[in-house]
Amino acid sequence: MSFTDKVIWITGASSGIGKHLAIECSNLNAKLILSSRNIEALKAVKTLCKNPLNVKLITLDLEDYTTFKTKVTEAISCFGSIDILVNNGGISQRSLAQETSIDVDKRIMDVNYLGSVALTKTLLPLFIEQQSGHFVVTTSIVGKIGTPLRSSYAASKHALHGFFDSLRAEIHTNNIAVTLVCPGFVNTNISLNALTGNGKAQNKMDNATKNGLAPERFAQLMAKAIYKKKQEVYIAGFKEKLGIYTKRFFPKLLSKMIRKLSVT
Template identity: 80%
Template sequence: MKFTNKVVWITGASSGIGKHLAIELANQGAKLILSSRNLDALRAVKDLCKNPENLKLIPLDLEDYNNLQPKVDAAISMFGTIDILVNNGGISQRALAKDTSIAVDKRLMAINYLGTVALTKLLLPHFIKNQSGHFVVTTSIVGKIGTPLRSSYAASKHALHGFFDSLRAEQHSDNIAVTLVCPGFVNTNVSIHALTGDGTAQQSMDKATKNGIAPDYFAKLMAKAILKKRQEVYIAGFKEKLGIYAKRFFPKVLSRMIRKLSVT
């Protein structure tokens, strides 16, 4: 029960990583606030969680990032405080850069970056007032390494690293922690909902995603990283982790490897 009485707000909690993290943290005694656009799906997640009386729901659309203040006010009022915000909401992409409409680029940035940053900035005064708080951000291995068919998605995730690395340094004296969680392939519906070049959903699962880490196991590893307040953690397969270190020490080798990846 390592998260006993910790109040944790999770965005993107209706499916995938967010759903399984909610179940895991509920099992560890957390009080949860779950958010996504789909209220019915959130209710289904609540039914799977231990001690559902310690779980609240707030429908939230990160793309509507100019109107999040009422959501933050409501979240704080539910338990009187928030200890951890897990910025997990987002959407992926599957299209070549040359085939991707600028409207798709804008939507990916609005949801993945601007929505996450807006929510963080609105909650930040609460953390500063408490002289305590923890921002957890689900980025991606692609937030460290750009790969084919994900140019705009990679850009949005790279941007999160830049913002939150800066925020960590700025707010260190306020006892505010930042943990960047970089998943590799995880067996969720992320590729099914990924945007294609014209903005429609791909509606099919990638083979690599299907063969990815089980989301319940991923959630256990993510919970450990949150508890330890890791600054940055890679929860991924061997090849994906290898890419991180190749990028740092052997960038030309990595570039050749990436060029060989399928782009069709």
């Protein structure tokens, strides 16, 4: 497996899944464009890559759609083209729906859903022109199953599935692939940075997240799914995967199981 001569643009690349995917793709000889709001963290990721000379950095705020046309032009100029866009940037949530400000709902949708959709739409003309391309989206198991304390987060991830499933059907004749990657619990800082009902960070590591899949291993499995152009892949523990199939075949049973999950 190799990404030799492939240009991969990864958002949310300064930490967590994005950081480790960047390192893994660099090990597989990809040319990388890494984006997030934190340029210093991106510089640190670049030094961990196999060939830093083949890594370019572009600051990007997923809430600021007005910059995307300029950012896409800048990204294309890095290596002359783009083969794969990994829509990985996002934020999580830990709060009851009734205690979550609508401003928090809006921010989560702006970053997780509209940011990825807007960037995809801005890059899409290039993929259509070159009659090739690959959109990869980091969603979540919660994009298939809504669970307590994650109502807005689950909604944003469900929305990504709806949009990108539709887009896949529209652009298949243009030789453009769409891969939806659904992580379960991964040992990253996602729960530390998750928004509470008033919009402040939780600043606490969830036990399930702490005991989740190692991000290095997750990145290996995600890179494999990208290479194979899988339509949808679940990279998660047994219980999380079981939940998806239980919902598909025994939805009432899953509802009862979900109600027993802690909401504190």
